[in-house]
Amino acid sequence: MIRKTNRKSLVEQVAEQMEHLIEQREWKVGEKLPPEMELMEEFDVSRNTLREAIRALVHAGLLETKQGSGTIVRSTSVLGAALERHIKKSTMLETLEVRLALEKQAAQMAAEQRTEADLAMIKTYIDRSKNASVNQDLDQFIASDIQFHKTIVQASGNQLLVDLYEHMTDILYSFVHDFMVMKPSFPLEQEVHLGLFEAIQKQDENSAASYVEHDMEVLKENIITMMEE
Amino acid sequence: MIRKTNRKSLVEQVAEQMEHLIEQREWKVGEKLPPEMELMEEFDVSRNTLREAIRALVHAGLLETKQGSGTIVRSTSVLGAALERHIKKSTMLETLEVRLALEKQAAQMAAEQRTEADLAMIKTYIDRSKNASVNQDLDQFIASDIQFHKTIVQASGNQLLVDLYEHMTDILYSFVHDFMVMKPSFPLEQEVHLGLFEAIQKQDENSAASYVEHDMEVLKENIITMMEE
DNA sequence: CCATAAAATTTGTAGGATGATTGGGATATA
DNA sequence: TATATCCCAATCATCCTACAAATTTTATGG
Structure with missing residues (x-):
């Protein structure tokens, strides 16, 4: 042959x-x-x-x-660079909408099939962000916040979802960072995070999705008011 | 200067x-x-x-x-090519999950802000696919089915969402085509489509989302059984 | 020490030469 | 005619040398 x-x-x-x-x-x-x-x-x-x-x-x-x-x-990453170039043409708001659509889906899937290890890791980042919040360490808070979200998406078990989400998060990082510096809403965030964690733990898909959705709404509103200023 | x-x-x-x-x-x-x-x-x-x-x-x-x-x-398209290369490494199932996550989000947004023109266009493709179904024209049915979904995503008004969704659809086209040839489920599809249309018309976000979700579940199950054969 | 000029480094563009692969046309043969 | 084979032209692949343009480093003079 x-x-x-x-x-x-x-x-x-x-x-x-x-x-x-x-x-x-x-x-x-x-x-x-x-x-x-x-x-x-x-x-x-x-x-x-x-x-x-x-x-x-x-x-x-x-x-x-x-x-x-x-x-x-x-x-x-090639995909990251391609997305980045593409995203520059879209508005931040559009990108956030897509990113949170991915996260919502991920949260549902995570609720369905999360392992104990997933739960432990998610909990870790919640604790870290709580510590950071107590110590008023903004950088640490943002880092563990992002890790918290990434971990949930990883728990979905869908690698394409993970890649897309992480690339988008990376691209939006500086924006999100600036945003959180301007408007640090520690307590609210934590409440939502804990709720999301419990929903995933209880394997309550709908509840998990609506926590993410709630997050999205709050974020969108904040950004819109921020842009108006 | x-x-x-x-x-x-x-x-x-x-x-x-x-x-x-x-x-x-x-x-x-x-x-x-x-x-x-x-x-x-x-x-x-x-x-x-x-x-x-x-x-x-x-x-x-x-x-x-x-x-x-x-x-x-x-x-x-650069993004299309980058996605294609990336998607080859992922499984079809993962890609479908992401694609339908995007569509779910799009359906909700479409329900929120659809125009009369959007509705008219969506209805057009429903009618076309009905005709194709009556005439047993499979290619026409598939084409108008895809257009139906694309139109809904376009009604979301989010260009990034549209681009990502369309590229994924293009990449999955041959797969979806083969699948529908093997298992043409005309009547079921149409029922769901009509329901989705009405939900968007009535601006019922939750209903729209759950129609898409239902679509996803059916599709996933079919694919899984198809793969087992 | 600092400013300025010269030199060295590094990427950008140009043009030429040769090799490798493909596709098609010409030719020979059954 | 049909088919198989060989040959050649077109085309991309790789290598080479040379010089230009931009930057960085070094040297120099005060």
Whole structure:
């Protein structure tokens, strides 16, 4: 039997390797890549081939080149970069609506099939955010808040859902951060979080969904009033 | 005042133009592009520059090059291609779950803010699918069924939601097609569709959501049993 | 120490040369 | 005619060298 020519082009091979290095954080975000000459030797390809590979990742949003300076890592995920570019055209509000649609679905699925380990992890982040709230540590609060939400989505067991949600959260991070700095609503948040946790624990899908929905409504209203100011 | 160096790299300019040509369907999917020599003249750039631009779009999934043959258009959207690549790693079931999460959200939003024009359009596709059902025209039925769902999502007014949903639908098209060929459930579908339509018309969010949810459950069960066979 | 100029580094663009693969047309053969 | 094979032109893949443009680093003069 003759093997089909599955021989990928050199460019794609190099691009793939670089993508892998980025994904595995061996080349970290913000870091500068070795110059072209070194990479040529490292991958053992010509300058053209190397440059085409680099250009592919630049266009995808993973790298950024600056003439005279070098090439730096800009993002770690193709899907994330694609979403980011797309989301810039949409409004923040639209993005939040989609993100919370995903979370609502995730919460229902999580309620259905959460394990004890899931529950324990969710509880951990609730406790952490409570501590942060007591200590008035805003950064810590935001971090554990985001982790809380991510953990619920992870408990859904749907990897596509997880990826989309996390990318959106990452993209919205700076926005959410600014928002929470301006309007820190610790007690309300915690009440909702505890309610959501209990709903998932009791495997009450509807209740879980409506807690998330409630969260969404509050957030939307706050953002709208914030934008009007 | 000195203008900032808004001079994008030549490669990005060429890539942008090509992307635009593809998006505007001037270069159609499946069609062959002019050979490199011609494109070099047309864009007035060197071979390297042109090739880097092409490679960027190849990597993004919009183009496909075949040595000795030429370059053809493969897809029309960056987000679509990125999702497609990502979705191949996920299971069909996961993708469907996400897609229907988006639709559920869209149905609620549509119920809230649908216009008369939206309703008219939705009704149109219901009628079309009814006709197709009477005439036993499966392709027509599937087409109008998909349009029916898309129209509801469009009525949500959230462009990001629309884009994500449509890309997922496109990607799943062949799968859904095969599925419906195997298990054509005309009457049931229509009942649900009519119910969903009326819920949106009456602006009953909860009812709209639960119709979609019901749709999801039926679909999931069917797929699971289909996979077991 | 600081400002400025020169040098080195690094990416951007151009053009040419050769190899590899494909597709189609010409040719030969049954 | 039909078919199989070979050959060639078209096309992309890779490599090479050269120079331009932008940035960073180093050297220099005060």
